[in-house]
Amino acid sequence: MKYFYSRREPNWSPWCRFRYQQVPVGMAHWLRYPGSLTARLKQAAQGNFRLRLLRQGWARPLESERRLLGMRRGGVVILREVEMLCGDVPWVFARTLIPVHSLRGRARRLTLLEERPLGEVLFSDPTMRRGVTQMAQLRPGHSLFASATCGLQSVQTLWGRRTLYHLAGKPLLVNELFLPDIPTSRP
Structure with a gap:
């Protein structure tokens, strides 16, 4: 699988900056859900949920990701x-960034997840704290759009959110982009 990255970023904003008429019907409940997205997807998939690891390794964050994580320029994560799937159908593309300085103590185990969902670990850890969540509409040319839609046909726009978490006081960032086949009715 090829990975394409643009440095042009979407306008990530808190929910309060969006008007309900901007967000498609059926997408708001995914974007605003405060609990574990993994648990919610498992419920919606009715036992047919699975996770596909696409890539894991060292990288440099996008500029807005770097700032949100409080990292210096040139830092690595x-x-x-x-992909989070129902059967063979991808519903969510997720991108997690863990800064080097966060890979101490409890967070070290996050590098060993393979195809285990991150949400299972985060939401079962009593030291986890949820920070800011931002939403965005992504279009072709935005960072992450091409990687999220690789192999999908005729996608014009995606909605996504990103959340800053703290595990034992150390930051990590989770981007979740909702793909066209995700159910739009509440599970």
């Missing part, structure tokens, strides 16, 4: 990209 462990980058993990996965």
Whole structure:
């Protein structure tokens, strides 16, 4: 699988900056869900959920990711990209960034997940704290759009969110882009 990255970023904003009429019907409940997306997807997939690891390794974050994580220029992260599927149909493209300085203590185990969902670990850890969540509409040419839609036909726009988490006080960033086949009715 090829990975394409643009440095042109979408306009990530807090939910309060979006008007309900901007967000497609059926997408708001995914974007605003405060709990574990993994658990919610498993419920919606009715036992047919699985995760596909696309890539994991060292990388440099995008500029807005770097700032959100409080990193210096030139810093590196462990980058993990996965698809969350119902059967063989991808519903979510997720990109997790863990800064080097966060890979101490409890967070070290996050590099060993392979095809285990990150949400299972985060939401079961009593030290986990959820920070800021931002939403964006992504279009062709935006960073992450091409990687998220690789292999999908005629996708014009995606909605996504990204959340800053703290595990034992150490930051990590999770981007979740909702793909066209995700159910739009509440599970």
